[in-house]
Amino acid sequence: MTTLQTVFEKARADKRAALIGYLPAGFPTKDGAVAAATAMVEAGCDVIEIGLPYSDPLMDGPTIQDAVHRALLNGTRIADVLRTVEAVAKSGAAVLVMTYWNPIDRYGAERFARDLASAGGTGTITPDLTPEEAGPWREFSAAAGIDTVFLVAPSSPNERIKAVADCCTGFVYAASLMGVTGARASVSVAAEGLVKRSRAHTDLPVCVGLGVGTGAQAAEVAGYADGVIVGSAFIRRLLDAPDEASGLTAVRELASEMAAGVRS
Amino acid sequence: MTTAEGTLITAADLAGNGVAGDDPDARGRFGVFGGRFVPEALIPALDEVAKVYQEAKADVAFLREFDHLLRTYAGRPTTITEVRRFSEVAGGARVLLKREDLTHTGAHKINNVLGQALLTKRLGKTRVIAETGAGQHGVATATACALMGLECVIYMGEVDCERQALNVARMKLLGARVVPVGNGSRTLKDAINEAFRDWVTNVDNTHYLFGTVAGPHPFPEIVRDFARIIGVEARRQVLELTGRLPDAVTAAVGGGSNAIGIFHAFIGDEGVALHGYEAAGHGVESGRHALTLTEGSIGVLHGSRTYVLQDDEGQTIESHSISAGLDYPGVGPEHAWLKDSGRASYHGITDAEAMEAFSILARTEGIIPAIESAHALAGTMKLGRELGPEATILVNLSGRGDKDMGTAMKYFNL
Numbered sequence: 001m002t003t004l005q006t007v008f009e010k011a012r013a014d015k016r017a018a019l020i021g022y023l024p025a026g027f028p029t030k031d032g033a034v035a036a037a038t039a040m041v042e043a044g045c046d047v048i049e050i051g052l053p054y055s056d057p058l059m060d061g062p063t064i065q066d067a068v069h070r071a072l073l074n075g076t077r078i079a080d081v082l083r084t085v086e087a088v089a090k091s092g093a094a095v096l097v098m099t100y101w102n103p104i105d106r107y108g109a110e111r112f113a114r115d116l117a118s119a120g121g122t123g124t125i126t127p128d129l130t131p132e133e134a135g136p137w138r139e140f141s142a143a144a145g146i147d148t149v150f151l152v153a154p155s156s157p158n159e160r161i162k163a164v165a166d167c168c169t170g171f172v173y174a175a176s177l178m179g180v181t182g183a184r185a186s187v188s189v190a191a192e193g194l195v196k197r198s199r200a201h202t203d204l205p206v207c208v209g210l211g212v213g214t215g216a217q218a219a220e221v222a223g224y225a226d227g228v229i230v231g232s233a234f235i236r237r238l239l240d241a242p243d244e245a246s247g248l249t250a251v252r253e254l255a256s257e258m259a260a261g262v263r264s
Numbered sequence: 265m266t267t268a269e270g271t272l273i274t275a276a277d278l279a280g281n282g283v284a285g286d287d288p289d290a291r292g293r294f295g296v297f298g299g300r301f302v303p304e305a306l307i308p309a310l311d312e313v314a315k316v317y318q319e320a321k322a323d324v325a326f327l328r329e330f331d332h333l334l335r336t337y338a339g340r341p342t343t344i345t346e347v348r349r350f351s352e353v354a355g356g357a358r359v360l361l362k363r364e365d366l367t368h369t370g371a372h373k374i375n376n377v378l379g380q381a382l383l384t385k386r387l388g389k390t391r392v393i394a395e396t397g398a399g400q401h402g403v404a405t406a407t408a409c410a411l412m413g414l415e416c417v418i419y420m421g422e423v424d425c426e427r428q429a430l431n432v433a434r435m436k437l438l439g440a441r442v443v444p445v446g447n448g449s450r451t452l453k454d455a456i457n458e459a460f461r462d463w464v465t466n467v468d469n470t471h472y473l474f475g476t477v478a479g480p481h482p483f484p485e486i487v488r489d490f491a492r493i494i495g496v497e498a499r500r501q502v503l504e505l506t507g508r509l510p511d512a513v514t515a516a517v518g519g520g521s522n523a524i525g526i527f528h529a530f531i532g533d534e535g536v537a538l539h540g541y542e543a544a545g546h547g548v549e550s551g552r553h554a555l556t557l558t559e560g561s562i563g564v565l566h567g568s569r570t571y572v573l574q575d576d577e578g579q580t581i582e583s584h585s586i587s588a589g590l591d592y593p594g595v596g597p598e599h600a601w602l603k604d605s606g607r608a609s610y611h612g613i614t615d616a617e618a619m620e621a622f623s624i625l626a627r628t629e630g631i632i633p634a635i636e637s638a639h640a641l642a643g644t645m646k647l648g649r650e651l652g653p654e655a656t657i658l659v660n661l662s663g664r665g666d667k668d669m670g671t672a673m674k675y676f677n678l
Contacts, residue, residue, distance in 0.1 A: 055448065055580040056565065058457040059303045059464065065447055078577050101301050102564040106578030128301045128567070132291050153305030155467065164304060178305055179465040 001120050002094040004147055004170035007046045008205045008226060017222035017262040019044055020207060021255060022098060022231030024051030025084040026076025027067040028238050028247065034087040036238060039252045041091040044259025047227070048088050049125060052081045052099035059127055061182030063232040066239065078107055082119040089120035096149065096170075098125040101133075109137050113144035123147025123170050131163045138167060149173050152198055154190035165202035171227060172198050176210045183213030183233045192224045218261030228262050230254075277496050278321050278489040286531060288598075292481020293569075295604060297597035300480040302460070302567045309467045314482040316387050321489070326386070330379055334493065337411065338367050338374045342494075344501045344658070349628035350641075354648025354657070360510065361631070361661040362498045362526060371634060371663030372494060372522045373404035377473060379490035381408035384471040391415040391470040395459045397424055397452035397518070398589035398636065399431025400663055401475030406440035408473075416440040419458045421451035424588050431667055449582040452592045456566050476519025477596030480567030484596050491525030494660065499529045502658055512537040512647060515660040516639040517557065517610060518590035520599045522662035527608060537609070540599065541643035543585030544612030554583035556595040557603050557610040565594040571603070586615040586671060587635040589663075617642040619675050622665065634663035635671065 011018040021040040025033050037048045053071040057064065081097060089095045097116060104112045104126070116124065123146045129137060134150065141148045147170030152161045155178060165172050174195055177188035191208050198206045208221045209229030213236075218228045237254055241247030292298045300310060320326040334340040342363045351359045364372035377394075384392055392414045396402030402418040409416035418435055422444045425432050435442050448454035456479075463472040474483040477491070495513075502510050513530050515523035517540035530536045545553035553559070556571045563572035565580060573581040573593035585591040602608035618635055621642035626632045633641060637660070644659050651657070665672070672678060 054578070056453065056457055058460040058566070061461070069447070072579065102572075102574070103578040105564055106561075106574060106576070127303055128564075130300055130302070130304060130307060133299055133301060151304045153303065155305050155308045157308060160304065160307060175303075175305060178467060180461045 001089060001122060002092060003122050004047065004094050007094050008171065011046065011226070017225055018046040018207070018227040019218070019258050019262045020047040020049060020227050020229040021045040021234055022049040022051060022229065023234055024053050024064070024068050024071045025081040026053055026071030026074045027235070028070065028244065029074060030076065030080050030084070032244055033084055035248060036251050037084070037088045038091045039248050040234065040255045041088070041093040043252045043255035045093060045255055047094045047096065049096045049098040050081060050084050050088065052078065052097055052103055054100045054103055057100065059180055061180040061232065063235050063239070064181050067235045078103065082115055085116065085121045086119040094122045095120065096123050096125055097121055098127070101126055101129045110140045113140040113146060117144040117146050121146060123149060125149040125173055127151050131167045134167050151175050152194065154178055154188070154194050158197060158201070161198055162201040165198060165204065168202070168204055171205040171207050172202055173229070174198055174206050174208050174225070176208050176212070179210065181210055181232055183236065184211035187211055187217050187220055191221065195225050215257035215261035218258045219264040222262040228258065230258055274327065277493060288481060288485050294598045294601035297569050297600040298481055298484055299569050300567060301564045301569070302480045303464060305464050306467065310480055310482065312387065313383070317383060317482060317486050320383060320386055326382065330382055333378045334375065338378060340367070340493065341497045342366050344498060344505065347629045350625055351648065353624055354645045355651065356653035357648035357651055358656040359644060359648065360502060360505070360656065360658045362494060362658060364494060364522065364660060364662045365631070365633065365637070365664035369400070369404045369407050370666060371400040371404065372491060372525060373401045373475065374407070375493055375525070376475065376487050376490040376521060377401070377404040377408040380471070380473045380486065381412050381414065384414060384473065385412060387471055389469055389471045391417070391466065392473050393417045393419065393459050393462050393470055394473045394475055395419050395452060395455040396475065397455070397591060398587065399424065399428040399435070399667060400589060402440070402442070403431050403434050403438070405473050405475070406435040406438035409440065410438045417462065418442045419445050419455040419462070421449070421455050422446050423450045424452065427671065428588055428667060430670070453580060453594070476521040477524045477598060478519045478566055478568055478570065478594055484568065484598055487521050488524045488528060488598060491521050492528045494522070494525035495527060495529030498526060498658055506656055509533050509536050510658040511651060511655040512539055513658045514539045514541065514640045514644045514647065516590060516636045516662060517542050517595065517599060518554065518592050518636065519594070520596035522660050524596060524598055526658070526660040527602070531607060538602070538607060539643060539647060540608055540610040541613045541639045542610055543587055543590035543639060544614040545584040545586070547614050548612060552584035553612065554585045554590050554592060555612045556593060557599060558612050568597050570597040570600045571595055586618065587639065589634070589636040590639065611643060613639040613642045621645060622672065623676065631661070632665035633661055634665050635668045637662045
């Protein structure tokens with residue numbers, strides 16, 4: 001199993017940022033998600049976030065909402081998410097699960113941490129779990145040997161950044177803007193300042209997500225962050241593709257473009 | 265009837281009863297329920313709302329302004345009406361209606377929105393967003409925003425826009441922009457998701473005027489406190505009219521704001537039973553209902569730990585009710601706490617039972633209730649038959665039925 005620590009050490013040695021790609025399990029199909037994520041790894045993604053589809057994704061924009069909705073219509077369940085993690089981990093990338101809290105809560109937090117570790121997952125990103133509510137989850141994750149990644153935002157005052165960073169292992173997720181997920185014409189100017197403020201409170205890598213959709217944007221973010229997180233742009237390629245094969249090609253091309261971006 | 269005329273709303277009217285577990289703890293928890301499960305980006309805004317609210321609550325000028333609006337604009341205090349002919353179908357029990365239907369805009373929602381609109385100004389924000397199911401909270405919010413010169417955007421599920429077309433027109437007339445929400449179940453829960461998405465994007469100038477006692481802390485506390493006047497008045501009025509406290513207080517429960525509003529002043533009164541009625545829709549067995557407290561399980565929805573209609577993997581199950589205002593798969597965390605502590609009990613009322621009570625109240629008393637409130641009336645009919653003629657039951661008639669005439673015309677073939 002590749003860990004986040006190895007990923008960031010390697011990227012640092014290469015003097016580049018890490019590339020992190022997001023895709024929900026079950027989208028466009030259960031097998032299609034594995035194929036797309038594997039293509040993303042082959043084309044240069046160091047880390048894959050597998051999204052756990054949830055009925056009420058209140059911090060996601062239309063693109064991810066659409067993908068997640070389709071994944072749920074495909075009958076995607078947590079067992080499928082874990083199978084996806086297992087399959088993608090074989091490609092050599094570090095694999096995280098990104099999920100709203102309720103599915104883990106319902107599944108049983110301790111059980112989920114254990115099952116994710118068994119599937120070869122390296123950790124989770126939980127966007128609606130705040131430090132105040134994260135205590136038990138951090139303990140179960142530590143016991144299972146998986147990382148816990150939480151988010152900071154441009155609105156976060158320094159004391160909140162510190163509280164969140166203290167809960168993180170692996171890396172700190174800096175949300176580049178105030179808003180929902182989705183590619184934007186330009187990366188928010190708030191992102192660089194947030195990364196700087198975060199570094200004052202943590203030695204962990206700080207990765208930037210939300211609104212990154214092109215190789216040029218990836219290059220820009222790689223100039224100040226340890227990792228670049230791309231989600232909606234990959235999904236958009238799959239949604240716009242006339243068939244699965246051309247979707248895979250498009251995803252591979254975008255991953256290559258992003259991989260070149262983080263290396264420029 | 266003598267009322268609270270001349271009495272200023274006091275800070276005590278907006279506070280708890282001093283009963284253990286009554287007010288949320290520092291994390292916003294009622295027992296194990298409540299809290300905050302939202303993106304970190306919103307935490308500073310929630311902290312700010314909580315802080316400004318605590319300051320406002322202690323500020324006489326704020327209380328005076330709120331009180332003035334409730335009296336001169338909303339039409340408070342609302343009266344209580346004894347319904348003798350209706351009592352015949354309720355086992356002869358003495359039935360008293362708290363007439364929130366007589367407030368401006370026609371439902372109890374006006375209390376919370378006036379309080380929160382004042383809070384919006386105090387927060388220095390110029391734009392208000394809100395979700396709405398039946399449209400009552402949307403209309404009330406649009407009303408308060410018109411009054412106070414605030415920009416107003418209302419999120420409403422497409423399904424609800426259809427069944428409450430009249431309220432959509434009212435909101436537009438009041439100057440609000442109504443955004444139909446076409447994703448998910450296209451009802452209240454999706455309107456809430458969309459409002460949160462707007463809020464996280466525009467939080468700098470925008471207050472999310474949450475419409476019920478659900479959501480992340482401090483909304484359950486703030487909305488309760490602003491709705492609490494219902495029970496504060498009613499408790500005084502019942503004592504004046506009957507010389508004693510009622511045996512039971514009943515209310516419909518969707519998100520739970522009207523129910524908390526009337527229950528809360530009675531929580532410390534051990535002899536007063538509190539009964540909440542959820543929408544059983546087509547019936548428990550049908551799976552098409554909104555029985556969050558009675559059939560749901562503990563989970564997290566819309567930022568709060570509470571009872572939720574969800575499947576074995578935590579996916580929200582779509583609710584159903586003939587009443588848009590009760591058609592919600594979550595419920596306020598304080599109700600979850602009142603249920604688990606045993607202080608209140610919750611029951612289901614089917615669409616058919618509610619519509620029967622709707623029609624009975626119209627024919628026996630000349631009052632057309634909101635279909636939401638008709639659930640409380642149907643529950644009161646059952647409860648009255650259990651308790652008998654010696655009992656006094658106070659019912660929260662949370663809103664009027666004008667908005668439901670389309671549904672009634674179809675249902676009764678009028």
